[in-house]
Amino acid sequence: SAVISQKPSRDICQRGTSLTIQCQVDSQVTMMFWYRQQPGQSLTLIATANQGSEATYESGFVIDKFPISRPNLTFSTLTVSNMSPEDSSIYLCSALPGGRGDTQYFGPGTRLTVL
Amino acid sequence: DAKTTQPNSMESNEEEPVHLPCNHSTISGTDYIHWYRQLPSQGPEYVIHGLTSNVNNRMASLAIAEDRKSSTLILHRATLRDAAVYYCILRAYTGTASKLTFGTGTRLQVTL
Numbered sequence: 001s002a003v004i005s006q007k008p009s010r011d012i013c014q015r016g017t018s019l020t021i022q023c024q025v026d027s028q029v030t031m032m033f034w035y036r037q038q039p040g041q042s043l044t045l046i047a048t049a050n051q052g053s054e055a056t057y058e059s060g061f062v063i064d065k066f067p068i069s070r071p072n073l074t075f076s077t078l079t080v081s082n083m084s085p086e087d088s089s090i091y092l093c094s095a096l097p098g099g100r101g102d103t104q105y106f107g108p109g110t111r112l113t114v115l
Numbered sequence: 116d117a118k119t120t121q122p123n124s125m126e127s128n129e130e131e132p133v134h135l136p137c138n139h140s141t142i143s144g145t146d147y148i149h150w151y152r153q154l155p156s157q158g159p160e161y162v163i164h165g166l167t168s169n170v171n172n173r174m175a176s177l178a179i180a181e182d183r184k185s186s187t188l189i190l191h192r193a194t195l196r197d198a199a200v201y202y203c204i205l206r207a208y209t210g211t212a213s214k215l216t217f218g219t220g221t222r223l224q225v226t227l
Contacts, residue, residue, distance in 0.1 A: 004158075033214060042202070043159065043217040092158050094215075104151075104215055106158030 002027050002095050004107035012113045013083055020079045021110045023093030028073035031096040034066070037109070038089045046091075049076040083114045119203045124222040127193045135188040135221055137203030142183050147206045149215070150177065150188050152199040159202065159217075162188065198225045 003026040013019050023032065032049040047055040047068055055068035070076040080087050093107040120138040127133040139148065150162040163170055163177045165186075170177040176189040190197055202220040207213045 035217075042200075042219050045214055045216065048214065094158075103161040106160065108158050 001103075002029055002097050002105040004093055004095055004105055006091075006093055006107040006110050008110060009108065010111040010113075012115060014115055015084055017083055018079055018081045019083065019112060020077050021091055021093075021112075023076045023078070023107055025074045025095045025105075027097065029095040029097045030073075030102075032070060032076045033094040033096075033104075034068060034076070034078045035092040035094060035106075036089045037092060043092065046078070049078075080112065083112075085114045088112055088114045119205060119218050121201075121203055121218065121221045123219065124224065126224045126226065127190075129194060129225055129227050130192050133190040133193045133197070133223065133225075135190070135201050135203075135223065136185065137187070138185045139203070139205055140184045142205055143207065145207050147208060148177065148179060148183075148186050149204045149206050150175070151202045151204065151215070151217075152197075153202070153220075154196075154199045162201070164206070193223075193225045195225050195227075198223055 005024045007022045034046040035043040036046055037043045045058050046061045046066055047057040049055050049068050049070040051070045065081055067079045090109040090111050092109045094104055096102050096104050147164050147166050149164040151159040152162050153159045163172055163175050165177045165179055178187045200220040200222050202217050204215050
């Protein structure tokens, strides 16, 4: 199993600023992901955080807006850059400990409000 | 990714069984059927998954149709703590682990 923590748990930010969200897993994992969940909606995958290389972004998400780091097998960050009110969402970190067939674990999420 | 279709919402009485349906008519041979649920104000959590045979664990049972084009998640005795959004997701295993793509899910309400 994997226990995932995220910091901050919530934040209120001003338009035009950036926020970096940290994700810490209590064990080494193969893959890490970042999702966004807009109010009342399902989860949308932003990107796969690759250890030691650039993240793989899904359609509609770009590195300039959502830079991601993954310096090791237990930690990743997501930055939401130049924020606008449309970025107000819950951002969730997720991890896949092994390879095929493994259960995917999710963090509690970071609730971001942009004014 | 192959898509799934679920009812938007369902209701159940506490301590009664709940059958949550999922249609996945375009499922491929390498797709596993996963179920996750999201309790209020929490991240999703794994419930169960299967390929062809029915599966049981301490949380639920998964019944898979013989043609694999539909499946049903069974909660044997619903409790108030089971109120959540339940997601049926197809996950392809093609040599490397693949991402989970969430649909809209079924919101389950459990009443006394």
